[in-house]
Amino acid sequence: MANYYFDNSATGHPKPPDVAQYINEYLKLGGTYGRSAYDRVINVSRIVEHTRTLLARLLGTSLTENIVFTYNATHALNNAIKGFSYRKKRVLISPLEHNAVTRPVLHLQNTIGLEFDIMPYNPDGSINLEGLRLFDLKSYDLCIVNHVSNVNGVVQPIAELKALLGDIPLLVDASQSAGHIPIEVDTWNIDMLALTGHKGLMGPTGTGCLFVRSPEIIIPLIHGGTGSRSDSFLMPDFLPDRFEAGTPNVLGIFGLYGALSANVTNCYEHEHFMDLLDRVERLKSFKVFRSLDVNHQASLFSITSNKYSPSELSEQLFKRYSIETRSGLHCAPLAHQTLKTFPMGTVRFSLSKYHNSTDLNYLYSALKELNHG
Amino acid sequence: MDERKGKCLLLFQSIHKVMQAEHIIAGLGVQYQIIPVPKEYSSECGMCIEIDCSDSNNLLAELQLDRLSFNIVIKVDS
Numbered sequence: 001m002a003n004y005y006f007d008n009s010a011t012g013h014p015k016p017p018d019v020a021q022y023i024n025e026y027l028k029l030g031g032t033y034g035r036s037a038y039d040r041v042i043n044v045s046r047i048v049e050h051t052r053t054l055l056a057r058l059l060g061t062s063l064t065e066n067i068v069f070t071y072n073a074t075h076a077l078n079n080a081i082k083g084f085s086y087r088k089k090r091v092l093i094s095p096l097e098h099n100a101v102t103r104p105v106l107h108l109q110n111t112i113g114l115e116f117d118i119m120p121y122n123p124d125g126s127i128n129l130e131g132l133r134l135f136d137l138k139s140y141d142l143c144i145v146n147h148v149s150n151v152n153g154v155v156q157p158i159a160e161l162k163a164l165l166g167d168i169p170l171l172v173d174a175s176q177s178a179g180h181i182p183i184e185v186d187t188w189n190i191d192m193l194a195l196t197g198h199k200g201l202m203g204p205t206g207t208g209c210l211f212v213r214s215p216e217i218i219i220p221l222i223h224g225g226t227g228s229r230s231d232s233f234l235m236p237d238f239l240p241d242r243f244e245a246g247t248p249n250v251l252g253i254f255g256l257y258g259a260l261s262a263n264v265t266n267c268y269e270h271e272h273f274m275d276l277l278d279r280v281e282r283l284k285s286f287k288v289f290r291s292l293d294v295n296h297q298a299s300l301f302s303i304t305s306n307k308y309s310p311s312e313l314s315e316q317l318f319k320r321y322s323i324e325t326r327s328g329l330h331c332a333p334l335a336h337q338t339l340k341t342f343p344m345g346t347v348r349f350s351l352s353k354y355h356n357s358t359d360l361n362y363l364y365s366a367l368k369e370l371n372h373g
Numbered sequence: 374m375d376e377r378k379g380k381c382l383l384l385f386q387s388i389h390k391v392m393q394a395e396h397i398i399a400g401l402g403v404q405y406q407i408i409p410v411p412k413e414y415s416s417e418c419g420m421c422i423e424i425d426c427s428d429s430n431n432l433l434a435e436l437q438l439d440r441l442s443f444n445i446v447i448k449v450d451s
Contacts, residue, residue: 034388037409037420045420049392065389228387228418238386241418 003359004323009150009176009300009330009350012202018258019203022047026254033248035227044250051253052240054260055209058201059193060184067209068243069253073175074100075221076194076210079243080171081105083218084142090115091142092135094156095338096125096149099331101173105144118334119143124292125338126154129164142169147183148176151335151346152289153300155181159188169217175199179353180298185211192218202264202353203256206249215239222246267356270299276360277301283371289339289346302346305370310347313370317347321366325349381426382408383436384415384444391420394441401435403428414446423448 005013026047031040033048048069056064070076081104093101095118108114117140120131127145143165145156155177162170169191174183179200185193191214197207212218220235224245229236236242274294280303281288287304291297305313314327328345329336336342349363385391391407398405403424410421424432426447436443 035419037407042407042420045388046392046395049389052389064393065387236386240389241387 002362003352003355004321004362006349006351006355006363007324007326008352009199009348010326011198011205012179012200012352014352014354015202015204015255016259016262016264018262019255020258022254022258023204023251026251031250033227033250047257048248048250048253051257051260052209054257058178058183058260059195059211060182061186061211063186063211063213065239066213066215067211068240069248070194070208070210071206071249072198072208073173073194073196074208076208077101077171077173078104079210079221080192080194080212080218081142081144082108083221084169085217085219086112086114086141088139088141089113090117090140091144092117092119092137092140093143094119094125094127094145095121096146096151096154096156096335097144097332098146098150098173098175098335099333100175101144101146102334119145121338122292124152124154124290125149125335126291126293126296127156127161129157129160132161132164137165137168140168142171144171144173146173146176146335148174148181148298148300149332149335150176150300150330150350151302151332151341151348152291152339153298153350154291155296155298157296158190159184162189176300176350177298185213197252197256197259201256201259202262203259204252207252207256210243212239212243215242220245264353266353268351268360269357272357272360273299273351276364279364280367283367285371286367289341300348300350302341302348303367304341304344304346308370310345313347316370317366320369321362323363323366379426380423380448381429382411382414382446382448383422383424384410384417384446385421386442387418388420390441390443391418391422393439394422394436394443397435397439397441398422398424398432401432403432411448415444 031044120128171192174195178195193211197203198205222245226241289302310327317323327347406423
């Protein structure tokens, strides 16, 4: 079936059928997570914990209990950024950050005087590690990096960055990478990582997680009942309960379990996607925003046109070709400043594993026609 | 303690650990039951695992191998 939905960086669509199947199952089954021990609760708790195990496997970590469920990546990032124990009150961020990072950082700038510096970068926004070596890294508390840019699809060199940072904790925003490219939390020695369940993982909205290697470096964002240590007025100090106050989104987690256990594989070849980028780049009226290094390109990119504004181009794509895209700033004004596309923004095309070569060719044909008028 | 007749209760801090332990116990083919934690023992996570004490020796070693911390409580059947 033709798939003209190219807005998977906003939310993945379609979802694997297993997502609806498990959500329906939960609606029929009911029950909460923990807190009691009758069959309905035990069955729900099993699925929630199996989901945690699948996430650990996906992230390449043996520390399953260090994965805590959140309601999305923004929730996870807020906990990591606002809950962090700052001493020097200085953080490093990448030049392609989303507002899910920049807004909490700027909030802390206003409230506790947190300072931030942007890491040196190449023209595509990839971190310039050689330039970063010249920084006094010991003067920073924390480094935050968007693994894959939600504007141009640049993949940042996480392992190399962490090797350079040494003991300085690294927080990775994997919102656009999880489900699309490999993540190796343990091998890369990542300290904290946030992801959402509804984009590349193709689960439902309202799901996400935060991985935290050493939980003592952050305090919980939310306090409340956990079903454990009910005699205590304080949050438990063990994982994952320390960061999971309140009833989790069990309905969503069931759907996420369906998505993760579906094991969907790419229906298109990465080479075909890279070929699409090259062909679009040859269309004279468009400028393509992508990684300068073919080995650091995830499955999304942006364009601008010298004939249409981003919103006009997005509208033309939908009205004439039923192609769904997102135009504007993609909640990432810093990234657009970096790429010099601020304030107009771009039109973004983000792929799903369900896209195939025919879909990519269709997209190219539409852009080719719009290139001519 | 495993020589005694009766049921042993394995108590864990979190649901996460209960489910991890269940996975291991089921894998070993040991009979078990997940039950509410008797109030007199703990206010931990609401559920615990009940096994025959005669199975406990093997099981405890396996759980320790997986670094699963737990408290064991003997409940002698009346």
